[in-house]
Amino acid sequence: MIRRRLLIKCAVIAAICVLAAGCLRWLPWTSSPSLSARAAAPPTTEPAASNPPVQSAEIADGNSETTATDDPAASKPPGSPKVLLTASPRRGNNPIDGARSYEYLKQLCALGPRASGSRGMAAQQKLLADHFEKLGAKIHWQKFTIRDPRSGQPVEIANLLVEWHPERKDRILLMTHYDTRPFPDRDPNPRKAVSGTFIGANDGGSGTAVLMELAHYMPDLKGPYGVDFLFLDAEELVYEEKRDRYFIGSEYFARDYVANPPAYRYKWGVLLDMVGDRQLQLYQEKNSAWWDDTRPLVEEIWGTAHRLGVREFIPQRRYEVSDDHQMLHNIARIPTCDIIDFDYPVGPGGRFWHTEADTPDKCSADSLAKVGWVMLEWLQTTR
Numbered sequence: 001m002i003r004r005r006l007l008i009k010c011a012v013i014a015a016i017c018v019l020a021a022g023c024l025r026w027l028p029w030t031s032s033p034s035l036s037a038r039a040a041a042p043p044t045t046e047p048a049a050s051n052p053p054v055q056s057a058e059i060a061d062g063n064s065e066t067t068a069t070d071d072p073a074a075s076k077p078p079g080s081p082k083v084l085l086t087a088s089p090r091r092g093n094n095p096i097d098g099a100r101s102y103e104y105l106k107q108l109c110a111l112g113p114r115a116s117g118s119r120g121m122a123a124q125q126k127l128l129a130d131h132f133e134k135l136g137a138k139i140h141w142q143k144f145t146i147r148d149p150r151s152g153q154p155v156e157i158a159n160l161l162v163e164w165h166p167e168r169k170d171r172i173l174l175m176t177h178y179d180t181r182p183f184p185d186r187d188p189n190p191r192k193a194v195s196g197t198f199i200g201a202n203d204g205g206s207g208t209a210v211l212m213e214l215a216h217y218m219p220d221l222k223g224p225y226g227v228d229f230l231f232l233d234a235e236e237l238v239y240e241e242k243r244d245r246y247f248i249g250s251e252y253f254a255r256d257y258v259a260n261p262p263a264y265r266y267k268w269g270v271l272l273d274m275v276g277d278r279q280l281q282l283y284q285e286k287n288s289a290w291w292d293d294t295r296p297l298v299e300e301i302w303g304t305a306h307r308l309g310v311r312e313f314i315p316q317r318r319y320e321v322s323d324d325h326q327m328l329h330n331i332a333r334i335p336t337c338d339i340i341d342f343d344y345p346v347g348p349g350g351r352f353w354h355t356e357a358d359t360p361d362k363c364s365a366d367s368l369a370k371v372g373w374v375m376l377e378w379l380q381t382t383r
């Protein structure tokens with residue numbers, strides 16, 4: 001009996017222990033791996049409310065008088081307190097003019113929709129050609145004609161290549177698509193989805209604006225590499241998702257690179273797509289991080305951002321995105337990564353991606369300046 005009672009007592013105690021342990025796992029301070037992984041992401045990005053207004057953001061990031069660096073040997077005059085007050089000491093050194101970048105973005109959007117073959121696209125092509133030639137680049141057009149997938153009419157497609165330091169034989173390709181989708185087909189309003197106006201501030205405009213700004217720094221670019229900017233047309237001359245082809249411009253460029261190899265090779269390619277979001281969150285795109293030949297590139301770029309204190313580059317993989325980089329990587333064999341904020345589609349104010357709401361107010365000077373800075377620093381330090 002005693003033994004039996006003891007056994008029952010032991011069994012009851014053991015059961016209580018198991019139950020208690022089980023309950024503890026559900027208490028709020030313990031979390032399952034998936035919960036902690038989810039919880040880890042948000043704090044890496046600044047909430048919208050803390051984003052300073054555009055102008056003051058530029059004062060803080062572009063023209064700050066703080067001279068702090070990570071170099072402990074750098075001598076600081078006694079009593080220069082701003083250095084100590086800066087949370088991210090190197091942030092103030094951003095040479096990129098965010099206000100000017102944002103002006104470029106607004107200028108592009110003011111041209112209206114810029115779908116392949118449209119009036120807006122023709123105006124944009126003139127604007128870009130003037131801009132880059134004025135700053136000393138050599139430009140080349142790669143033109144070809146396709147049929148519009150809806151009307152069957154011919155559409156002239158034009159990729160634009162902007163060449164800096166053509167004498168340098170080792171080169172890097174920075175690219176973006178500069179066409180905008182013909183219609184905002186994900187707009188929540190069904191009428192707008194088929195006949196509305198798509199401005200593409202972030203999707204088409206932001207990468208273009210960053211490259212327009214970076215052009216100012218290219219003539220004095222340090223480092224061994226020459227740089228080409230590539231503006232890809234017909235990334236999304238798409239009316240119907242399942243019927244129409246994406247990436248027509250990048251596929252053409254990649255096939256031509258193979259068929260008519262230039263005298264130089266591109267060591268790296270970097271695609272900028274949707275990089276102007278006010279609430280910028282640049283996770284690593286999964287293909288870019290999976291491919292063996294692009295993983296080191298991803299690590300270098302996110303490493304550069306970390307060194308500069310640009311926390312919007314989040315060193316975690318998040319989305320697998322089909323984009324122009326696949327053509328450059330898979331056909332041209334240029335190791336090319338995609339820098340894309342794919343959290344842009346749904347924002348606190350609604351859905352922005354492929355809707356009428358993709359307008360300049362969803363983007364910020366601060367975001368454009370940060371992406372430009374990481375690119376500029378990486379271009380000058382990569383070997």
Ligand SMILES: [Zn+2]
Nearest residue numbers: 181203236354
């Ligand atoms: Zn798009």
